[in-house]
Amino acid sequence: MTEKTRPQGPASYFPSIEKKYGQPISHWLGLLAARPGMKHMELVGWLKTEHGLGHGHANALVAHHLASGSGMLGP
Template sequence: MTSKVIAPDLTGEKPKGPASYFASIEKNYGRPMQEWLDLVVERLEAGEAHMKVVEWLKAEHGLGHGHANAIVAYVKAKLAK
């Protein structure tokens, strides 16, 4: 069963930590955060390591390192709860 990590609401108070990158990620890459989070959950739950997922986001989707790392870090933190 795949876990679901819900994207934070970006319209209210300014998010902190990795989520602070999310508005910029949506603007720069043209996809809603929920899509990015779902892709990363799938990879992490399949057993891929943090940096492998970061490298995949960079190579396959053109994300910058900081943006890719922020998404993976956010998902890992949520899945750990």
């Protein structure tokens, strides 16, 4: 992987998340999508408490999820 093709931002955590927790990123994003209307830190706390993720991994997943627009709070 070259510097130009290496994932940036939250996605840079994805390979280690998949390796450590044994689930594909789509699994985690699906769980987040099923919890609409929650704020960033609420989702981070939920992943940490209910699924045992570390803070950095949970934060990266939530940041990616919210940035994709699938978890945006309504008007």
